[in-house]
Amino acid sequence: MKIVAAKKILKANDQLAAENRSLFDRAGVFAVNILGSPGCGKTTLIEAMIQAVRARVPTAVIEGDLAGTVDAERLAAQQVPVLQINTEGACHLDANMIAAAVRELPLDGVSLLLIENVGNLVCTAGFNLGEHLRIVLLSVPEGDDKLVKYPTIFQTAEAVIVTKYDLAPHFDFRLERVRDDLRRLGNDGPVFPISAKTGQGLGELLRWFAGRLPDRE
Numbered sequence: 001m002k003i004v005a006a007k008k009i010l011k012a013n014d015q016l017a018a019e020n021r022s023l024f025d026r027a028g029v030f031a032v033n034i035l036g037s038p039g040c041g042k043t044t045l046i047e048a049m050i051q052a053v054r055a056r057v058p059t060a061v062i063e064g065d066l067a068g069t070v071d072a073e074r075l076a077a078q079q080v081p082v083l084q085i086n087t088e089g090a091c092h093l094d095a096n097m098i099a100a101a102v103r104e105l106p107l108d109g110v111s112l113l114l115i116e117n118v119g120n121l122v123c124t125a126g127f128n129l130g131e132h133l134r135i136v137l138l139s140v141p142e143g144d145d146k147l148v149k150y151p152t153i154f155q156t157a158e159a160v161i162v163t164k165y166d167l168a169p170h171f172d173f174r175l176e177r178v179r180d181d182l183r184r185l186g187n188d189g190p191v192f193p194i195s196a197k198t199g200q201g202l203g204e205l206l207r208w209f210a211g212r213l214p215d216r217e
């Protein structure tokens with residue numbers, strides 16, 4: 001029986017991710033991989049990010065979903081180029097999919113590429129897409145214990161964004177626990193509680209994000 005080890009597949013993915021990364025660098029594009037569970041608020045945050053940087057940073061989006069174009073249509077309404085990837089059952093984007101998407105989504109004039117990964121806290125973590133920045137969202141209704149249960153994704157992200165913070169009064173969600181667990185995972189990155197409903201915390205997060213962009217003034 002032939003067995004293909006997962007390590008081999010990941011190695012091939014890393015090679016393609018490195019190629020994506022150099023393509024992005026040559027094109028002057030800063031790529032962001034946005035991770036989190038289904039419905040945690042990824043598209044909502046992307047809408048806010050586009051609006052925040054619109055005046056000075058030409059942005060494009062790659063949208064990852066198993067099926068459909070719901071999010072791509074939402075984001076196209078923001079007047080930015082959007083390309084939808086349908087993974088047809090796969091639970092994560094990989095570097096090969098991004099390479100194919102970029103062939104269809106001209107990056108001329110684009111400085112920021114926001115990639116919404118498939119909603120998933122497990123599979124997405126293992127696949128480097130060639131991104132410059134990886135952020136993970138955790139919504140309040142999911143619970144504050146997720147860092148302990150799904151450590152890889154939180155270890156590999158540069159920031160944890162606690163979304164739907166307006167719902168905190170209805171849940172026993174301890175922000176301090178998230179901060180403590182993140183440190184325990186050896187990640188010194190920031191934790192941003194935000195609410196797209198009330199706007200709470202969005203300014204601080206978007207200022208941090210703007211500071212990460214290479215073309216900041």
Ligand SMILES: Nc1nc2c(ncn2[C@@H]2O[C@H](COP(=O)(O)OP(=O)(O)OP(=O)(O)O)[C@@H](O)[C@H]2O)c(=O)[nH]1
Nearest residue numbers: 037038039040041042043044119163164195196197
């Ligand atoms: N109360 C509240 N609801 C929010 C917030 N952000 C997003 N939502 C709601 O959460 C639901 C899911 O938001 P999306 O942005 O579509 O989530 P997503 O992570 O892109 O979902 P998938 O792409 O399906 O994985 C929507 O009904 C949003 O209106 C928030 O800050 N507070």
Ligand SMILES: [Mg+2]
Nearest residue numbers: 042043071116
């Ligand atoms: Mg979405």
